Amino acid sequence: MSLWIKENCVSFFQLFCIKVIKTGRVPQHIAFIMDGNRRYAKKNSVDKSTGHHKGFDKLSETLKWCLDLGIPEVTVYAFSIENFKRSKEEVDALMELAREKFQNLLDEIDQIDEWGVRVHVAGRLSLLPEHLRSLVSKVMLATKDNNRLCLNIAYAYTGRDEISRAASRIIDGVKENKISPENIDEELISQSLDLGEPELLVRTSGEVRLSDFMLWQISNTVLYFTDVLWPEFTIWNLLAAIIHFQRNAPPIKAEDTNETAHEKKEFLKYLEQRRAQELTKYIS
Template sequence: MSWINENCVSFFQLFCIKVVKTGRVPQHIAFIMDGNRRYAKKQSVNCSAGHSKGFDKLSETLKWCLDLGVSEVTVYAFSIENFKRSTEEVTALFDLARDKFNRLLDEIDQINEWGVRLHIAGNLSLLPEDLQVLVSKAMVATRKNNKLRLNIAYAYTARDEITRGASDLIKSVKANELNPLDINEDLVSQTLDLGTPELLIRTSGEVRLSDFMLWQISNTVLYFTDVLWPEFSIWNLLAAIIHFQRHPPLLKKTEEFTPSQQEFLKKLESKRWQELQRIIKT
């Protein structure tokens, strides 16, 4: 299946989307896509088939989010802790990722037409080298798109994300590029891979965060549902948004950065893009 399923919304569903859009719709939604393995067991198929169905559900969800006017979607695809799973399952997950990122590059004109920008959040150095190249190419190829930003947390945990962000700050202070007094909450947030979601949805009945976006979600509305991720429907998504509308988070005012903070962030962004280019050319 393509990255965006164009034919997954009926006329009645579009009508319901328009009704929900009369209220406040979260501009950044995060998903912990849990339940692929339980779905596979339920359907008496292997784990890789369950993960494949999970990707198909992501392609539908992206279309729903585009129709709702959501500007950023973050999904938890592969935790660093997942490396502890069986070699067979981890290999199957990497093979699925290779297939999907190759397909994305084949469909890049359509992806750019939809205006989807891809960002892979996580410790890319932990991935196989060929997969590092594929995800780097995908990020570079979609970097100018601005309708919907899709963040895929892959080889990710929040603790690792925060550790890497702190490391960037320490290096800049040691290099006299940043004054320690310039370090505040807003600057730390900008060093992280992921921004702050307004709504976080976890499927499969689990009510844990599993080391996902721990810094970012202090003001995020949380929604837990028993449905397994491959069975997640537009009605589940609309129910989550209605829950959000009943418990809207306060809009936080963003502080302006000082010139030295802006220079640090500019250099940090430049370094990250240079690293992607280095991976691609390796």
């Protein structure tokens, strides 16, 4: 059985409800701040790492729901750069959890390909321990051609850091004459970032802030805060968030008819190549 996408977690009735909701507009990109694993652990008097494991199980269920709903892109906030400041024990446990799960993913790569899941890890990868960095690079390269569901995992990530890294790339681009300063605009910056703009952002466990997640991208996003702890998140919570989105979503932006400048396109292609090269370097 697949660990990353949990099968058999949707009853007949739930599937029917999913199909009803699906008749309306469904967000094309949904982001989750999976908060509440530690509080869940405390509440149920288990240790923190059990809480984090439960959190991961919930993620695999959520991915199945998103696949059934036909949502093509899901972004989750798994580990913030600020989280490195937690106790060594907890950070080590989280790194071990990630290593185990990414290893599982590589082991079951055939199934992942069958589901068509593309995994993208966004963040300052240079902060990760070497073995984990090479593992996530492998995962990204192995799944890069899948296109049914794009799963972005924000790991060693903060929104500010993402903007800073994009700025570094653009500054380098100017130095190397790949792009001229006149062509730098909001659109170019948006596309130089690791993550795209979500239409709906869900944060669990009752906190009502972004905690440095996707700061640039959420300008027009519907933000949905719910009190439920992440390990206790159910399909009904997800459907409620989507109904809220359907009631309040801003109208779909008309596609920009302006042709993107040739230089910009070339620059973005160049960035893509550079990223792929970096990943290959991390593997070896």
